[in-house]
Structure formats: structure tokens, C-alpha cells
Amino acid sequence: MSKNLTSRAEDYSKWYNELVVKADLAENSGVRGCMVIKPYGFAIWEKMQAQLDKMFKETGHENAYFPLFIPKSYLSKEASHVEGFAKECAVVTHYRLKNAEDGSGIVVDEDAKLEEELIVRPTSETIIWDTYRRWIQSYRDLPLLINQWANVVRWEMRTRLFLRTAEFLWQEGHTAHATKDEAMQEAEQMMHVYAEFAEEFMAVPVIKGTKTESERFAGAIETFCIEALMQDGKALQAGTSHFLGQNFAKAFDVKFANKEGKQDYVWATSWGVSTRLMGALIMTHSDDKGLVLPPKLAPIQVVIVPIYRGQEQLDVISEKVNPLVKELRSKGISVKFDSRDTHKPGFKFNEYELKGVPVRLAIGQRDIENGTFEVARRDTFEKQSVPADEVVERVISLMDEIQKNIYKKALDHRASHITEVDSYEEFKKVLEEKGGFISAHWDGTMETEDKIKEETKATIRCIPIDVKEVVGECIVTGKPSPYRVLFAKAY
Amino acid sequence: MSKNLTSRAEDYSKWYNELVVKADLAENSGVRGCMVIKPYGFAIWEKMQAQLDKMFKETGHENAYFPLFIPKSYLSKEASHVEGFAKECAVVTHYRLKNAEDGSGIVVDEDAKLEEELIVRPTSETIIWDTYRRWIQSYRDLPLLINQWANVVRWEMRTRLFLRTAEFLWQEGHTAHATKDEAMQEAEQMMHVYAEFAEEFMAVPVIKGTKTESERFAGAIETFCIEALMQDGKALQAGTSHFLGQNFAKAFDVKFANKEGKQDYVWATSWGVSTRLMGALIMTHSDDKGLVLPPKLAPIQVVIVPIYRGQEQLDVISEKVNPLVKELRSKGISVKFDSRDTHKPGFKFNEYELKGVPVRLAIGQRDIENGTFEVARRDTFEKQSVPADEVVERVISLMDEIQKNIYKKALDHRASHITEVDSYEEFKKVLEEKGGFISAHWDGTMETEDKIKEETKATIRCIPIDVKEVVGECIVTGKPSPYRVLFAKAY
Numbered sequence: 001m002s003k004n005l006t007s008r009a010e011d012y013s014k015w016y017n018e019l020v021v022k023a024d025l026a027e028n029s030g031v032r033g034c035m036v037i038k039p040y041g042f043a044i045w046e047k048m049q050a051q052l053d054k055m056f057k058e059t060g061h062e063n064a065y066f067p068l069f070i071p072k073s074y075l076s077k078e079a080s081h082v083e084g085f086a087k088e089c090a091v092v093t094h095y096r097l098k099n100a101e102d103g104s105g106i107v108v109d110e111d112a113k114l115e116e117e118l119i120v121r122p123t124s125e126t127i128i129w130d131t132y133r134r135w136i137q138s139y140r141d142l143p144l145l146i147n148q149w150a151n152v153v154r155w156e157m158r159t160r161l162f163l164r165t166a167e168f169l170w171q172e173g174h175t176a177h178a179t180k181d182e183a184m185q186e187a188e189q190m191m192h193v194y195a196e197f198a199e200e201f202m203a204v205p206v207i208k209g210t211k212t213e214s215e216r217f218a219g220a221i222e223t224f225c226i227e228a229l230m231q232d233g234k235a236l237q238a239g240t241s242h243f244l245g246q247n248f249a250k251a252f253d254v255k256f257a258n259k260e261g262k263q264d265y266v267w268a269t270s271w272g273v274s275t276r277l278m279g280a281l282i283m284t285h286s287d288d289k290g291l292v293l294p295p296k297l298a299p300i301q302v303v304i305v306p307i308y309r310g311q312e313q314l315d316v317i318s319e320k321v322n323p324l325v326k327e328l329r330s331k332g333i334s335v336k337f338d339s340r341d342t343h344k345p346g347f348k349f350n351e352y353e354l355k356g357v358p359v360r361l362a363i364g365q366r367d368i369e370n371g372t373f374e375v376a377r378r379d380t381f382e383k384q385s386v387p388a389d390e391v392v393e394r395v396i397s398l399m400d401e402i403q404k405n406i407y408k409k410a411l412d413h414r415a416s417h418i419t420e421v422d423s424y425e426e427f428k429k430v431l432e433e434k435g436g437f438i439s440a441h442w443d444g445t446m447e448t449e450d451k452i453k454e455e456t457k458a459t460i461r462c463i464p465i466d467v468k469e470v471v472g473e474c475i476v477t478g479k480p481s482p483y484r485v486l487f488a489k490a491y
Numbered sequence: 492m493s494k495n496l497t498s499r500a501e502d503y504s505k506w507y508n509e510l511v512v513k514a515d516l517a518e519n520s521g522v523r524g525c526m527v528i529k530p531y532g533f534a535i536w537e538k539m540q541a542q543l544d545k546m547f548k549e550t551g552h553e554n555a556y557f558p559l560f561i562p563k564s565y566l567s568k569e570a571s572h573v574e575g576f577a578k579e580c581a582v583v584t585h586y587r588l589k590n591a592e593d594g595s596g597i598v599v600d601e602d603a604k605l606e607e608e609l610i611v612r613p614t615s616e617t618i619i620w621d622t623y624r625r626w627i628q629s630y631r632d633l634p635l636l637i638n639q640w641a642n643v644v645r646w647e648m649r650t651r652l653f654l655r656t657a658e659f660l661w662q663e664g665h666t667a668h669a670t671k672d673e674a675m676q677e678a679e680q681m682m683h684v685y686a687e688f689a690e691e692f693m694a695v696p697v698i699k700g701t702k703t704e705s706e707r708f709a710g711a712i713e714t715f716c717i718e719a720l721m722q723d724g725k726a727l728q729a730g731t732s733h734f735l736g737q738n739f740a741k742a743f744d745v746k747f748a749n750k751e752g753k754q755d756y757v758w759a760t761s762w763g764v765s766t767r768l769m770g771a772l773i774m775t776h777s778d779d780k781g782l783v784l785p786p787k788l789a790p791i792q793v794v795i796v797p798i799y800r801g802q803e804q805l806d807v808i809s810e811k812v813n814p815l816v817k818e819l820r821s822k823g824i825s826v827k828f829d830s831r832d833t834h835k836p837g838f839k840f841n842e843y844e845l846k847g848v849p850v851r852l853a854i855g856q857r858d859i860e861n862g863t864f865e866v867a868r869r870d871t872f873e874k875q876s877v878p879a880d881e882v883v884e885r886v887i888s889l890m891d892e893i894q895k896n897i898y899k900k901a902l903d904h905r906a907s908h909i910t911e912v913d914s915y916e917e918f919k920k921v922l923e924e925k926g927g928f929i930s931a932h933w934d935g936t937m938e939t940e941d942k943i944k945e946e947t948k949a950t951i952r953c954i955p956i957d958v959k960e961v962v963g964e965c966i967v968t969g970k971p972s973p974y975r976v977l978f979a980k981a982y
């Protein structure tokens with residue numbers, strides 16, 4: 001398979017699909033809509049998981065595990081929740097196969113029909129709140145701060161690797177609180193945790209905000225979100241955190257005795273990020289040569305490629321490289337020394353560019369003579385000859401420089417793609433010609449939102465949390481509007 | 492709920508079920524056969540996972556993720572494999588719900604029937620080998636050393652928390668090799684990795700061996716296993732590693748070009764351990780007071796309980812405790828200081844005994860006066876008054892002492908429960924009166940194995956890898972036997 005990618009300018013969508021496969025991140029499986037996450041892609045996801053898990057624990061959360069299956073009747077208990085998910089549920093109806101009597105192979109054993117069909121969880125609010133009823137009696141049992149790492153299934157008709165797959169991996173936090181305020185604070189806190197993770201680790205700038213009613217999670221009173229902007233000017237919802245009010249507590253009858261001994265329904269939140277973040281990571285930083293990874297999430301941070309002819313020369317090079325590898329590792333940097341004799345240096349250079357390794361060191365005959373390494377950074381393609389005894393220091397500072405540089409690049413891109421408009425004409429023109437976030441006045445009605453969506457495919461991504469109250473007129477209806485909201489076409 | 496457990500002598504099975512629930516490890520969910528793993532239980536599993544994952548990576552394996560669903564036709568491709576799993580498969584037949592026209596709630600939308608039914612993975616050989624066909628072309632692509640952490644589903648009729656549940660968590664390694672020898676070595680290596688984990692971290696002694704044909708994994712040529720012995724004299728299979736020959740490569744047409752350019756089928760292994768290990772951990776060490784945890788896997792290694800009246804006294808105690816907590820944590824020891832005023836010290840003592848915290852420190856007025864802490868170990872209930880400035884050192888050495896002591900205790904128990912017998916009468920007598928492993932001669936036929944199983948419920952747990960070749964006579968048929976094998980009743 002050719003390592004050359006379609007360019008982003010030519011076809012952004014095709015570029016993305018090719019990159020995911022060629023950089024060994026993921027591929028489609030034989031099961032409709034379900035992906036295989038390949039080792040290199042999974043290693044990035046593991047780094048994300050480890051950091052997020054640390055941040056969840058630092059904010060007082062514990063992990064637990066709830067069943068994959070949800071009895072159909074549970075899903076129906078919260079009305080708007082079932083409405084949101086029923087149309088994309090995988091349903092288990094039988095529990096046994098048998099040999100077909102006509103010898104045509106194995107078939108479902110119709111005698112082994114389940115009494116109640118089971119849904120493969122699309123999200124776990126219902127099974128978890130059914131459990132919380134047993135765990136919560138008194139205010140002493142609150143807050144209950146739990147997270148689960150799990151696979152979930154939503155039967156999507158159109159799927160794309162990482163961005164929208166029938167099965168995906170995620171974490172889902174589910175917390176229970178004694179008061180409305182505390183639950184609201186939790187939901188808001190987790191939006192901030194997600195934003196910090198996206199910006200500090202993924203180097204992806206995000207806008208924090210709340211969703212409009214029509215974009216809210218099915219069953220939520222308020223949905224907080226972080227929205228990122230991709231290179232093609234489309235937005236991507238990177239994480240959501242929901243204040244669920246007492247909806248699930250009422251649906252599953254979860255009450256607690258407060259300090260005064262009075263019974264009250266519990267207040268809830270849920271929040272999640274998924275393997276979709278991989279899509280955001282890829283589309284924020286990568287270029288026509290391949291992946292660009294932030295050093296904090298790169299499985300291989302430094303690759304060392306020897307340029308040599310014959311074993312003897314490799315031995316000389318290895319003598320210089322081996323202590324360097326050891327020292328870099330002792331500093332916590334992950335290093336790969338690729339001395340394979342089956343591939344040429346040029347092939348390896350391309351491969352590690354494609355895979356987004358932040359720093360490449362090369363060493364050949366001339367470097368041996370000069371006591372240097374060639375240090376190349378992936379983000380800017382800059383190359384430098386660095387004295388051997390300064391390489392460790394240079395690599396360490398590059399980790400930081402690259403992390404900051406790609407963040408800044410993404411931030412600049414976003415800054416130049418937020419446009420304030422004051423008319424629907426201008427709105428459509430900017431959307432068409434430039435894309436990005438469009439900041440505009442809106443009359444607050446679902447009708448106007450729907451009309452804009454139908455006519456332009458743009459949706460309200462969020463009402464930013466730091467929104468300024470500046471009265472204006474809705475770009476569509478001219479009705480009064482208290483502040484601007486952010487529109488965009490979105491993944 | 493009473494914290495008092497049924498004693499082991501009274502009813503071992505009941506003791507186990509109560510302990511799992513009361514120590515907050517797991518509980519049954521509203522879904523038949525599926526458990527909820529509670530935060531405290533999950534924290535132990537996370538520690539197991541972290542250590543196993545480290546050991547897998549140290550032996551060259553990478554993680555990846557494959558689909559939850561397996562098309563029915565894949566499962567049928569390896570004949571003995573489908574036979575082993577077909578009867579316990581959860582089958583997805585539809586992908587949508589709708590409102591019932593008669594208003595009776597939501598029902599499966601019969602129009603949304605899947606073209607091909609999907610099986611919820613009971614194990615992933617088939618979907619993985621379907622993927623490996625695309626990944627493997629040449630000997631350069633081998634060995635392929637991959638592991639997956641996942642949930643799997645086997646529709647068991649009788650379930651018990653951790654030991655046998657419809658859904659469970661596990662890891663499954665799936666490797667591909669160019670030669671038979673290399674694959675065999677891999678399968679054997681992973682048995683050793685599992686044994687090392689069980690003994691060094693879980694403090695559970697295990698016997699390494701191979702399975703007889705009738706106990707092998709469905710689709711395997713050879714199954715290596717580790718077998719542990721529980722306190723009630725029943726064996727528990729704690730991990731298995733399979734040499735699969737070329738069975739799956741042939742079923743999924745996975746060929747590679749060897750160095751000579753000739754096409755050959757790939758050699759395979761698979762290996763796994765699951766949340767069942769939690770059952771082994773619990774039943775090996777725990778006592779009538781509750782859980783006993785090895786320090787290396789205990790989520791809380793040290794708990795500190797203050798004995799005080801009023802805030803003032805607590806302040807004085809906290810002044811002594813806080814620096815100690817800090818110092819212990821700096822040594823990598825996980826500490827909980829339980830200063831809750833809602834519960835009395837006696838209640839807390841019972842709670843942490845029930846939860847198996849290895850070391851408990853208590854400090855009250857007299858300790859303040861004497862400059863001491865009371866140090867109690869969970870495994871032996873020994874208590875000691877230790878000068879404050881020696882506590883850290885004492886705790887650190889206790890971590891090691893307790894880990895070794897509970898291992899030794901389990902090893903002694905096993906040593907006294909391996910009995911050599913030379914007649915079927917003796918076999919039945921030992922099995923009935925004492926249990927444990929019974930070492931006996933067997934004629935090597937499946938008929939004899941079946942007869943023994945039917946008449947006594949004992950199965951051949953393994954042929955130990957260090958078995959001595961000593962010719963004897965089968966205890967049932969009197970036919971010649973080359974070595975003794977180990978029988979036991981098993982979980």
C-alpha cells in the first residue's frame with residue numbers, strides 16, 4: 001500500500017480516512033460499523049486513559065463496573081432518555097445457537113428466547129441508577145462519585161473510524177448528590193477537567209459552554225460541553241458533562257434521608273469522553289505527511305535511525321546510541337532505536353513522519369566523525385546538527401516546545417476561524433467560504449435553530465460559559481437576543 | 492445488614508457469597524447472571540490489571556481492541572470451537588426499538604432485523620484471526636504479540652459472583668508465529684507469567700500443568716494451566732494458555748511467506764485470565780472475620796484509626812498522624828486516615844477487618860502519652876505497641892512479612908492437601924473426607940476420566956509439568972500408566 005496520503009486540500013475526508021489506516025491507528029472490521037483499534041492507535045488511547053483516570057481520581061472519583069446488558073424495561077423508565085436511544089439499540093433476543101436440522105450450518109436456537117430482551121448499553125444511566133437505589137439510603141452515602149471505563153454500542157447507520165462507530169470505548173462518570181447545587185458544580189467541574197485534559201495533553205484548544213435544549217443529552221437538564229475546531233473548519237464535540245436533575249432518581253426511585261431525616265430524591269450528573277477524542281487529536285494537528293502527535297501522548301516520543309552500510313558501521317553507531325537510549329529512558333522519555341536492516345533510512349523517515357513521532361534523531365558516518373546527531377522535529381520539519389553531549393537536553397526541551405507549538409498553532413487557527421456576523425446573509429457566506437465558529441445573535445427558539453440547521457447544516461455548538469451579555473437581534477427573525485452563541489457545521 | 496459472616500466451617504459457599512457482598516467487592520445486578528463490580532472490588536482488579544499488563548508488555552506484547560460482536564458465520568469456521576461455545580452465546584438479532592402500537596411500552600422493532608445475527612464475544616479467536624489475515628503476509632510480520640482487555644459473555648445457567656458470571660472481564664492474548672516451536676514456547680511462557688503473578692502478587696500458590704484432551708479449550712491442541720487450591724479443598728483453574736496449532740490459521744486462511752518465499756499457515760496461541768482470579772484471591776486467604784488481602788494488591792495497605800473523645804483530642808492525634816501519613820505515602824504505601832466521627836473505633840476495626848486491610852494503626856490518649864502507635868496485622872491478628880519513630884519501618888517490613896506469611900500459609904495448606912493414592916477406594920475416601928488434590932495413576936483414556944467424573948465429580952485438573960515418569964497402574968482399570976496426574980473437585 002502506498003504511504004502517500006491524499007492531501008488535505010484535495011479531500012479532507014479522504015485524507016483523514018487514509019491517515020487513520022496508514023498510520024496503523026484503526027481499521028474497519030468484518031462487523032458493520034465496528035472498528036479494530038490497532039496497537040499503535042491503542043497505545044495513544046491508553047495514554048489518554050491513564051491521564052484522564054488520574055484526573056478523575058484526583059477529583060475524588062472511583063472506578064467500578066456495571067453490566068453490558070440493560071433490560072429493555074429499564075431503558076423505558078426515563079421517557080426522554082428512551083426516546084433518544086431506542087432507535088440505535090442492539091438487542092439481544094436469544095442465548096443459544098444450534099446446528100440447523102437441514103445441515104445448513106449453525107442457527108439461532110429459537111427455543112432459547114430470552115424472557116425479557118436485553119439492550120447492549122448505549123450509555124449506562126439506567127442500569128447504574130437501578131443499582132444506586134440499593135446503595136443510597138442516607139446523606140452519609142452521598143456524594144457517590146463513580147466512573148466506568150467501558151464499551152458502548154449505538155447502532156449508527158453511517159460510521160467513520162473513531163468519529164462515529166457502532167461500538168466505541170469511553171468512560172462514563174455517574175455521580176449522585178444531596179443537593180442541586182452540588183450536582184451542578186460537579187457537572188461543571190468535569191467540563192473543566194475535560195478542557196484541561198484536551199488543552200494540556202492533547203494540545204487541542206476547546207471552547208467550554210452549555211448546549212441548547214435541542215442539543216442536550218437525552219434526559220439532561222443542562223449539558224456542558226467542550227467544542228474543538230478541526231482544520232477543515234468543522235467543529236467537533238470533544239466531551240460532555242450533564243446535570244441530570246432528579247430525572248433518573250425519580251425514574252428509579254432513588255431517595256435518601258437528609259440530615260433532618262426527610263426523604264428526598266437524589267441529584268445526578270453523568271459525563272463522558274470517548275475514542276472520538278482520537279479523531280479530534282488526528283484532525284487538529286496532522287498534516288499531509290501524516291500524523292502529528294503531542295509529545296505528552298506519543299507512544300514513541302523519540303525515534304533514532306542509524307544511517308549505515310554493513311554490520312561494522314552499525315556496531316560503531318550502536319556504541320554511540322545505546323548509552324543515549326538509556327539516558328533518555330532514565331528521564332522518562334520513550335525511545336525507539338530502529339536498526340532494522342530490512343528497510344532503508346528514507347523508508348523509516350517516512351514511516352515515523354506518518355506515525356507522528358515528535359522527534360527523530362539520525363546518526364551516520366559524518367555524525368560519528370563530528371560527534372553529533374541530526375535532530376529533526378516532526379511539527380516544523382526543522383533539522384539541526386546537535387553535539388552528542390547536548391542531545392538529551394535538546395530532546396527534553398523539544399518535548400515541551402513541540403507540545404506548546406502545536407497547541408499555539410491550533411489556537412491561532414481557531415482564533416482566525418471565529419467570525420462575528422450580524423446578518424443571515426453574512427452567516428451563510430462565512431459558513432460557505434471559510435467555515436469555523438460563527439458567533440451570532442439568536443432568538444432562543446428551537447424553531448429558529450431548526451430552520452438554520454435545515455438551511456445551512458450549521459448547529460449551535462454552544463453558549464460559551466464566558467459569554468458576554470450584549471443585547472442584539474436574532475440574525476434570522478430580528479427578535480431580541482441577550483448574547484451571541486456559537487454556530488458551526490460539526491462532526 | 493449484619494457485618495457478621497457465616498463461618499467457613501458452617502457453610503463455605505454461603506461464607507463466600509456473604510463475604511463478596513459485605514466486603515463491598517461485587518453484587519448481583521438486575522440482569523440475570525451479570526454482576527456489578529463495586530469500587531472496592533474494582534480497585535483490587537485494577538491493581539491486578541496494572542501488574543499483569545506490565546508483565547505482558549515486558550514480554551513484548553502490545554494491547555489492541557477488537558469488536559464486541561462476532562458474525563455468526565465466523566464462529567462456525569473452526570468446528571470444535573463453535574461446538575464449545577454455541578450453547579452459551581448471547582445473540583443480537585435486531586438493532587432498533589419502537590413504541591408498541593397498542594401502547595404497551597417499547598418493543599423490538601421487527602422490521603429492524605439484522606441480515607446476519609451477531610454473537611456477543613464469548614472469546615475473540617474468530618474475529619481476531621479474521622483480522623490477522625489482513626495483517627500477516629510475510630515472516631517479517633511475525634511474531635504478532637497482541638493482548639486485549641475486554642468484557643466477554645457466556646450464557647451460564649448457574650452463576651456465582653466472580654467465579655462464574657454471564658459477563659466477565661478478562662484479558663485475552665492472541666499471538667501468531669512462524670513456527671510450531673515458537674508458538675509452543677509462547678504458550679508455555681504465558682503459563683509461567685501467570686504462575687509468577689499468582690504466586691508473587693496474589694500470594695496464591697499454583698500448580699502448573701497441561702490439560703487432558705477432554706478439559707482442553709475448544710480449538711486447542713494443548714492447554715497449559717495453573718491450578719490453585721481453595722481452603723475447602725476444591726481446586727480452581729486460575730489461568731490457561733493454549734497452543735492452537737494451525738487450526739485458526741486454516742479456518743481463516745492466514746498464510747505467510749517464509750524466508751524461502753514459501754507459503755505456510757501461521758501458528759497460534761491464546762491465553763487468558765479473568766475476574767475469576769478475584770474468587771481465587773478471596774477463597775485462598777480470607778477467614779471468618781472477612782477478607783485477607785496480600786499487601787501487593789490491597790487498595791488500602793494501612794488504615795489509621797484514631798481513638799478519641801471530642802475535636803480537641805482528635806486535633807492532638809491528627810498532629811501525630813498527618814506527618815506519618817505523608818511519610819508512608821512518600822514510601823509508596825497507600826494509607827487511609829479514618830477520622831469519621833459518625834462511627835466508633837470498634838465499628839471501624841470490624842469494617843477494615845472485613846475489607847482485609849493488611850495493617851491497622853490505632854492511636855489514643857495512652858499512645859499519645861507514650862509516644863506510640865498500636866500496630867495490628869490482619870493476617871495473624873497480632874498487636875504491638877510501636878514507638879512512633881519506628882512505625883514507618885515496621886509498616887514497611889510488615890508489607891513484606893504479611894505477603895510472605897499468607898503465601899506460606901496457603902502453600903502449607905496445599906502441601907497437606909496433596910494425597911497420593913493407589914486404589915479407587917482410597918481415592919473416593921480421600922476425596923470425601925479430606926478433598927484437595929489427589930495424585931493417582933490413570934490409564935490415559937477419556938472413558939476412565941468420564942467414569943471418575945460421573946461417579947465422584949472429580950476431574951483431572953492437570954498433568955503437572957514437572958511430573959515424574961513412574962510407571963504404575965490406573966486406579967480404575969489397572970491398565971499401565973506412565974505417571975500420576977492430579978485429580979480434584981473444582982470450581
